[in-house]
Amino acid sequence: MNSRKAFLPPRRILMGPGPSDVATRVLEAMARPTIGHLDPDFIFLMDHIKAQLQYAFRTANPLTMPVSGPGTAGMESCIANLVEPGDVIVVCQNGVFGGRLKAMAVRCGATVVHVEDEWGRAVSPSGLESALRSNPAASVVAFVQAETSTGALSDAAALAKVAERYECLTIVDAVTSLGGSPLEVDAWGLDAVYSGTQKCLSCAPGLSPITMSDRAMARVAHRRTPVQSWFMDVNLVTGYWGSGTQRSYHHTAPINALYGLNEALLMLQEEGLLAAWARHKQNHLALKAGLEVLGLEFVAPRSERLPQLNAVRVPDEINEARVRQRLLEEYSLEIGAGLGALAGKVWRIGLMGYSSRRENIMACLSALGQVLTYEGLCVSATEAQAEADRALRQPTLP
Numbered sequence: 056m057n058s059r060k061a062f063l064p065p066r067r068i069l070m071g072p073g074p075s076d077v078a079t080r081v082l083e084a085m086a087r088p089t090i091g092h093l094d095p096d097f098i099f100l101m102d103h104i105k106a107q108l109q110y111a112f113r114t115a116n117p118l119t120m121p122v123s124g125p126g127t128a129g130m131e132s133c134i135a136n137l138v139e140p141g142d143v144i145v146v147c148q149n150g151v152f153g154g155r156l157k158a159m160a161v162r163c164g165a166t167v168v169h170v171e172d173e174w175g176r177a178v179s180p181s182g183l184e185s186a187l188r189s190n191p192a193a194s195v196v197a198f199v200q201a202e203t204s205t206g207a208l209s210d211a212a213a214l215a216k217v218a219e220r221y222e223c224l225t226i227v228d229a230v231t232s233l234g235g236s237p238l239e240v241d242a243w244g245l246d247a248v249y250s251g252t253q254k255c256l257s258c259a260p261g262l263s264p265i266t267m268s269d270r271a272m273a274r275v276a277h278r279r280t281p282v283q284s285w286f287m288d289v290n291l292v293t294g295y296w297g298s299g300t301q302r303s304y305h306h307t308a309p310i311n312a313l314y315g316l317n318e319a320l321l322m323l324q325e326e327g328l329l330a331a332w333a334r335h336k337q338n339h340l341a342l343k344a345g346l347e348v349l350g351l352e353f354v355a356p357r358s359e360r361l362p363q364l365n366a367v368r369v370p371d372e373i374n375e376a377r378v379r380q381r382l383l384e385e386y387s388l389e390i391g392a393g394l395g396a397l398a399g400k401v402w403r404i405g406l407m408g409y410s411s412r413r414e415n416i417m418a419c420l421s422a423l424g425q426v427l428t429y430e431g432l433c434v435s436a437t438e439a440q441a442e443a444d445r446a447l448r449q450p451t452l453p
C-alpha cells in the first residue's frame with residue numbers, strides 16, 4: 056500500500072462480536088473541533104457524559120466515568136483497584152473473558168479461586184456458592200455477565216446475591232451487556248462494573264465506561280498497598296473525572312472519542328434504555344428464527360442466550376473460515392469466528408446497538424443463505440428471511 060495515500064475504509068455491515076456499526080451522527084460528532092481537556096466547555100461535556108452513563112448503568116454511583124482505553128482497560132482498572140497482593144479472589148470462567156479476569160488478578164498478586172463452567176453455559180450460582188463456602192477468606196467475586204466468546208448470558212443479579220451473602224464485592228464484566236440487555240447496577244448491588252463503547256453502545260472503540268459503588272471506593276481507600284497501576288488508580292483519576300469545576304490534569308482525555316460517546320449515549324436516551332433492551336431481544340428472536348431455517352444450532356441453551364451475540368455451530372462439512380471470507384468479500388458483511396476452545400467450531404453473529412436492526416438481519420440471512428448454498432448445503436435464504444420477518448411482526452415482549 057502506498058503509505059502517502061489516505062486510508063479510505065470499505066463500507067461494511069458489522070455483525071461480529073464488536074465493533075458494531077457506528078451511526079453517522081456519532082461519526083459526525085467525532086469530527087467536531089478538538090478543544091482543550093480542561094476547557095470549561097469540555098468539563099461540562101464530561102459531567103454530561105457521566106450523567107448519561109449513570110442512566111445507562113442504572114446507578115447513582117458518583118464514580119461513573121469512561122476509562123480512556125478499550126474494554127480491557129476497564130477490566131484491568133477494576134481488578135487493579137480492588138485487588139492487592141494476598142487477597143483471595145473468586146473468578147468465574149465460562150469463556151475467554153473470564154480467563155483474562157483471572158490472569159489480571161494473578162498479576163495483581165491475588166490468590167485466585169477459579170470456578171469453571173462449561174463454555175456456552177451461564178455461570179452457575181450454586182457453583183459460585185460452593186466455592187465461597189470452601190474459601191471463607193475470599194473478598195471479591197468476578198464474573199462476566201455477557202460472555203461474548205460463547206453467546207451465554209449469566210444471571211448477574213443471582214450471582215451478586217450469592218456474593219453478598221458471603222460479604223464479597225463483585226467485579227462484573229458488562230462489556231457486551233450495557234445498552235443491550237438488562238443491567239441494574241444499583242438494584243442488583245454490583246460493585247465494580249466495566250463496559251466498552253463498541254458493542255451495544257455502537258460507538259467507536261477505545262473507551263471503557265466503568266462505575267464503582269461506595270463500597271468499592273471504600274475498599275480502594277483502605278488498601279494496604281498503592282494501586283499497582285498509576286494510570287488506573289481511581290484515587291488519582293477522580294481529580295480529573297471527579298466533580299466540581301476544579302479539575303486537574305491526569306492524562307489528556309481522548310476528546311473527540313468522548314464527543315462520539317456523548318452522541319451515542321444521547322441516541323440511547325432518545326430510544327430509551329428499556330426500549331433498547333427490548334429491541335435487542337426481538338431482533339435476536341428474528342435472527343434466531345432465520346438461522347434455524349438455515350439449519351444452524353445455537354451453542355447456548357435457550358434460557359441462557361445472549362440476544363446481542365448469536366453463537367452458532369458450524370455445520371460439519373463446511374469450511375468456516377471460507378464462509379466468513381466470502382461474506383466479507385462478496386457481501387461486505389463481517390461476522391465473528393470462534394475464540395479459544397470454540398475456535399473453528401462456531402460463528403458469532405452480533406446484533407449489537409445500531410447493528411441490531413431489521414435490514415441487517417435480512418442482509419445477513421440472505422448472504423449467509425447464499426454462501427451456504429454455494430458451499431453445498433441445501434438451504435433457502437428466502438425461507439429464512441420469511442421466518443425472521445414473521446418473528447419481527449410478533450408484538451414486542453416486555
Ligand SMILES: *Cc1c(COP(=O)(O)O)cnc(C)c1O
Pocket residue numbers: 073125126127128130152199201202203204228230231251260261
Ligand atoms: C469485547 C469484550 C472485552 C474487551 O473489550 P476490548 O474493547 O476489546 O478491550 C471484554 N469483555 C467482553 C465480555 C467483551 O465482549
